Amino acid sequence: DTGVSQDPRHKITKRGQNVTFRCDPIxxxxxxxxxxxxxxxxxxFLTYFQNEAQLEKSRLLSDRFSAxxxxxxxxxxxxxxxxxxxxxxxxxxxxxxxxxNEKLFFGSGTQLSVL
Amino acid sequence: xxxxxxxxxxxxxxxxETVTLSCTYDTSESDYYLFWYKQPPSRQMILVIRQEAxxxxxxxxxxxxxxxxxxxxxxxxxxxxxxLGDAAMYFCAYRSDQAGTALIFGKGTTLSVSS
Numbered sequence: 464d465t466g467v468s469q470d471p472r473h474k475i476t477k478r479g480q481n482v483t484f485r486c487d488p489i490x491x492x493x494x495x496x497x498x499x500x501x502x503x504x505x506x507x508f509l510t511y512f513q514n515e516a517q518l519e520k521s522r523l524l525s526d527r528f529s530a531x532x533x534x535x536x537x538x539x540x541x542x543x544x545x546x547x548x549x550x551x552x553x554x555x556x557x558x559x560x561x562x563x564n565e566k567l568f569f570g571s572g573t574q575l576s577v578l
Numbered sequence: 579x580x581x582x583x584x585x586x587x588x589x590x591x592x593x594x595e596t597v598t599l600s601c602t603y604d605t606s607e608s609d610y611y612l613f614w615y616k617q618p619p620s621r622q623m624i625l626v627i628r629q630e631a632x633x634x635x636x637x638x639x640x641x642x643x644x645x646x647x648x649x650x651x652x653x654x655x656x657x658x659x660x661x662l663g664d665a666a667m668y669f670c671a672y673r674s675d676q677a678g679t680a681l682i683f684g685k686g687t688t689l690s691v692s693s
Contacts, residue, residue: 466622496680505582505669505683506623519680552621564611564630566674567681569623 466572469555475576476545483541484573486555493560496567497530497539498551499523509553512538513560544576580605582672584619584684591660592692598645599655599687601670609675612653617686618666626668635674647676657689665691 476482477542487490488495493514511519514535517569524530526543532538542549552574556567581604584617603612614626629637629646636644641661645654657664665686671681 489693503685505671505685506681508680512682521680528678556623565630566625567623569615571620572623573685 467555467557468473469553469570469573471573472571473574473576475578477578478545478547479541480545481541482545482575483539484555484575485555486540486557486570487536488539488555488557489568490536491559492557493535493569494566495532495560496556496558497538498554498556500554501550504515506554509540542575545575547577549577550577567573579608580607580672580674580682582670582682582684584670584687586687587685588688588690590690590692591664593660593662595657595660596658597600597660597689599616599657599668599670599689601653601655601684603651603653603660603672605651605672607674611673611675612644613671613681614644614653614655615669615671615683616640616664616666617669623660623669635687642685660691662691682692 470485495512497509500506512532528542530540552572554572556569558567610631610646612629615623627639638648641658643656669686670684
């Protein structure tokens with residue numbers, strides 16, 4: 464495995480458009496996380512999957528945001544009716560799902576710019 | 579709610595010297611985990627070191643070590659024999675001892691290394 468991959472690396476969109484990001488975790492990893500990182504800040508948790516089940520969602524995840532992980536493999540994060548405040552880097556991370564102190568493996572993120 | 583504070587937005591060090599990055603956190607829990615992650619310009623977050631709160635012994639990983647003071651809720655990172663490749667953003671993170679709970683990150687410290 465080459466690690467967690469995210470696509471696209473950069474996305475520029477106009478306000479009001481919908482965007483979708485994809486994350487491919489390390490193949491044997493059961494847990495998958497989405498984070499958002501704005502300039503000068505640390506990553507903020509958005510949501511978490513255990514296999515295909517979405518088990519936790521942050522209050523940051525408004526109803527314009529939806530995440531899926533069909534079949535417990537790759538995951539998508541969709542933002543509908545984008546706003547300028549959605550401009551950020553969206554990070555995906557995965558882990559084995561065995562221990563609570565386990566290492567998270569991060570992707571390189573998708574940088575979203577909303578014009 | 580748990581919070582993580584990194585009070586040093588920027589730090590600098592010369593090659594081969596030692597630098598310490600500070601982190602404090604607030605929690606009412608007794609069992610938790612602490613982490614230091616590195617984010618180089620490539621944007622991919624990499625785990626540097628982790629500490630279990632129930633362990634009194636400070637974690638070490640090669641040139642990286644921590645000073646964990648549970649009563650003071652302090653978790654500093656010491657980088658010895660600094661190298662140019664250590665230049666990055668460093669994030670301190672907290673995780674509760676509950677399965678699947680998210681990492682809570684500080685705002686980060688930008689470390690620059692000069693030759």
